[in-house]
Amino acid sequence: MPDTTLRDYLALTPLIWSSPSTLVGDAIPTKGVLYQRLVQPLLLAALNVDPPIGSAGLAGAIVRETLLAGGQACRPLVAREGLSAVLVEPAVKLLQDKGADIRFSQELREFGSAADRINELKFGEETITLAPSDVVVLAVPPRSAASLLPD
Numbered sequence: 001m002p003d004t005t006l007r008d009y010l011a012l013t014p015l016i017w018s019s020p021s022t023l024v025g026d027a028i029p030t031k032g033v034l035y036q037r038l039v040q041p042l043l044l045a046a047l048n049v050d051p052p053i054g055s056a057g058l059a060g061a062i063v064r065e066t067l068l069a070g071g072q073a074c075r076p077l078v079a080r081e082g083l084s085a086v087l088v089e090p091a092v093k094l095l096q097d098k099g100a101d102i103r104f105s106q107e108l109r110e111f112g113s114a115a116d117r118i119n120e121l122k123f124g125e126e127t128i129t130l131a132p133s134d135v136v137v138l139a140v141p142p143r144s145a146a147s148l149l150p151d
Helices: 006-010 033-047 056-065 084-097 142-148
Strands: 110-114 117-123 126-129
Touching: 006 033, 033 056
Parallel strands: none
Antiparallel strands: 110 117, 117 126
């Protein structure tokens, strides 16, 4: 990488042996040219979270299996038609076959709860009351999950 030194790369070595409970930001420096141009975009894409708060153990596996494995291991694979047909659609079908009520394009604003149990889903004007046997699957990015479930 232009404008980097061997020292920049050596600073990544703690990732190689990090435990899954260690955060990336606690294991390596999260600044500098190498981090900004290579490490941050790579880990953001692979971990799907802001790298400093991602698992250093998982990041270490990514570094071992890509950067340390050479150029051939660093070629991106892109799903030309998207991943919906192989991931999302089969999951939705399975849930619907089991009786799930799936709703798209509705923003969940908050949960209603009592006695440490979610008993309502609030979508702006609409509130859905849940039965004791109902199960809620929250499939949102981490930031949205944190705003819905701050505790």
